[in-house]
Amino acid sequence: MGGAVLRTTTHVRPLTPSDLTELHALLDRDPLVNLFVRNRVDATKLQTRWLGGQVWGYFEDDVLVSACHAGANVVPVQATPAAIEAFAERAVADNIRPSSIVGPRDAVLPMWKLLEPHWGPARSPRIDQPFLVLERDSRLRPDPRVRPVVLDEFDTVYPACVAMFTEEVGVDPEVGNRSGYRARVAQLISQGWSFAIIEDGEVLFKAEVGAAAPYACQLQGVYVRPDLRGRGIAAPALAAVVEQVRATVSPIVTLYVNDHNTAARRAYERVGFRHTTTFASILL
Known part of the structure; x- marks a missing residue:
């Protein structure tokens, strides 16, 4: 007899101050690349009235795997392919209209491919921006x-x-x-x-x-x-x-x-x- 297939449960939700420890650990996986979001999180402590938007978390079996700043700028954080798809769906469902999508190219371009039918055409796509340290x-x-x-x-x-x-x-x-x-x-x-x-x-x-x-x-x-x-x-x-x-x-x-x-x-x-x-x- 075959064993039962265990399915991963996933969901996206806005992060709250109770998620700060887990979010900090996620941001620290690539602290220089994730600096913009870390700055926003440190400044607002995820308090909505200061954040001017939300930070979404993508969870697999209740573990935070990826995040996405969703305000004037959409900024993916450690975004897996599944998370990118989930964040794009959430952005369309919430009818947000940011001024830009910014971040690592390997996350931004797949996200834009999903969002372009809804938000496009882009005013200015900048698909090659060296990140310098x-x-x-x-x-x-x-x-x-x-x-x-x-x-x-x-x-x-x-x-x-x-x-x-x-x-x-x-x-x-x-x-x-x-x-x-x-x-x-x-x-x-x-x-x-x-x-x-x-x-x-x-x-x-x-x-x-x-x-x-x-x-x-x-x-x-x-x-x-x-x-x-x-x-x-x-x-x-x-x-x-x-x-x-x-x-x-x-x-x-x-x-x-x-x-x-x-x-x-x-x-x-x-x-x-x-x-x-x-x-x-x-x-x-």
């Missing part, structure tokens, strides 16, 4: 002009933030939610996460820490004023950001970049960043 200070001489931005300089820095966001994302962040974007820029400055070269009231270079945990952080918004590009400003300035961030925020610095942005990739390589995995972003 630097665990030490750069060997480049840091630009001594780089320093943390202070809140009194908000009006000086804010136009550069808008310009960079518009250039990179393809939409004006002031359209639709101007106060929200202004608040986010002010928050980064207040946290000591905004760095710039400012001369004669003009921003020549700037970059921010977009997410951080005690062990690592992620840079975003790297910008050189257009008329100064091609002059070798970015790499020494980034070396200074890395040095200051490692001293004041977290010891490991990460970021991801579009594969076609060869100038930026050269600058990151000069600073010492190494390519460890590949992300993808589907901008909707």
Whole structure:
């Protein structure tokens, strides 16, 4: 006689503060790649009123196997093929409309294939984004002009933030939610996460820490004023950001970049960043 076939039971549900220990263990399986979600979880403790969305958990026999941040950004975490399918079904059923799907390419692209009939076409699919890591200070001489931005300089820095966001994302962040974007820029400055070269009231270079945990952080918004590009400003300035961030925020610095942005990739390589995995972003 044959033995009974044991079937795995699966389900997806929103995670709550009681799931934090299990979720932290899941995030810690790849802490650098999962940094954005770890930052959101640490900041909100999965309290819905602060999260601005949900974090879904995919369970097999009541064990948390995968997760997915479902807010303005959909971000899969350690997502298995079965979890990707379950998260896509949940996203369609809940009728959420994020601005992007972001994360490891081997999870984002299969998820997008399932969601594209419902959410497509993508405004900007970015399917090859090297994820870069630097665990030490750069060997480049840091630009001594780089320093943390202070809140009194908000009006000086804010136009550069808008310009960079518009250039990179393809939409004006002031359209639709101007106060929200202004608040986010002010928050980064207040946290000591905004760095710039400012001369004669003009921003020549700037970059921010977009997410951080005690062990690592992620840079975003790297910008050189257009008329100064091609002059070798970015790499020494980034070396200074890395040095200051490692001293004041977290010891490991990460970021991801579009594969076609060869100038930026050269600058990151000069600073010492190494390519460890590949992300993808589907901008909707």
